[in-house]
Amino acid sequence: MTLTPRHEPVELAKCYRLLNHGPVTIVTSAHQGERNIMAAAWAMPLDFDPPKVAVVIDRNTWSRGLIEASGRFALNIPTRAIASQVLAVGSHSGRDGDKYAALGLDTFLGDSDLPLLSGCAAWLECRVLPETAMQQRYDLFLAEVTAAWADPALYSEGRWHFPSQESRTLHYIAGGAFFATGESFEV
Template identity: 40%
Template sequence: MDDSLKYLKPVAMEKAYRLLNVGGTGMISAEYKGETGMMPATWVCALDLMPFKATAVIDKSHFTRPLIEKSGYFAIALPTLEIIEETMYLGSVSKYDVKDKIEKSGAKIFTLDGFDIPFMKGCAAYMIFKLIPEEHNQQAYDLFIGECVKAYADERVFKDGHWIFEQADPKFSTIHYVAGNHFYSIGKAYDTKISI
């Protein structure tokens, strides 16, 4: 039996921005009236600390985009090396073409906290955002801004407000998309002499 969900712990809002501060690939998902969408995106970025806000660039051609626009919510999760193949499949197939793409990806799906937004098991962190409507940015730049309303992280890699990848199994490393089918996973930790 899969017990990975027992490791999910709430993340304090003042620490939630750190979940996106590693530059990893984000898994964007949304739901509207029973219709779900899920797609990886690499142009995902923390925008503000408190309240924690983030941005995501989501092209007009993506199935997930109108779900975000209609529902007013979206999620960002951080896929790990353990689910790299599922992540790549979700990014290479459109739900416009393959209606059951999420099922065909092999991803194990769950929801959190009364939201119907789908999440893929095996991610290092999960965040739910309320869309901050900025029509000009969305239409001109495909740029979506959201305020985080819930954040969770797997305590095996994020504990007490800090990433601890160096202490975890490498399969829990976040993945960083480059191009084609080429990814990196997060590597070793290094501390400088100067501390801030």
């Protein structure tokens, strides 16, 4: 499957809405010619404006070194169409070679030259905040969002709209099991 990157900018003051419903994320990173990609279920908004996020990045991951060295990462929000890629990037280590090439992943470049994964619903480019004690004690990274993008077919004018089951975002359970984002309703 070839996935055409479709992305339009999302207003930074409202980009928390891309993460607000608690979807699983894919963390992409790059530093001096090396790049990596991993899954992260533990990510959430931290502030509205300027937008910040919090994400747990295990110290045993290859991505961790790239993120600490570059001070940057991107959160990619995958859809059900690429759920197998989410599992694959969470099951292999970048130490064993470039995962993008090994897994045949298409990317495009964001504003900060981070690889963004094609076929995702949305993307948040982030700059790590200098809270190194949190990184060391809890593997917790706090970051400011510097650019946000969404596929306009799935998210536009501040709202998600999933035209198909395959276009829904994902919520990770454990062991290869996910929930798709379900029915929307208003109270």
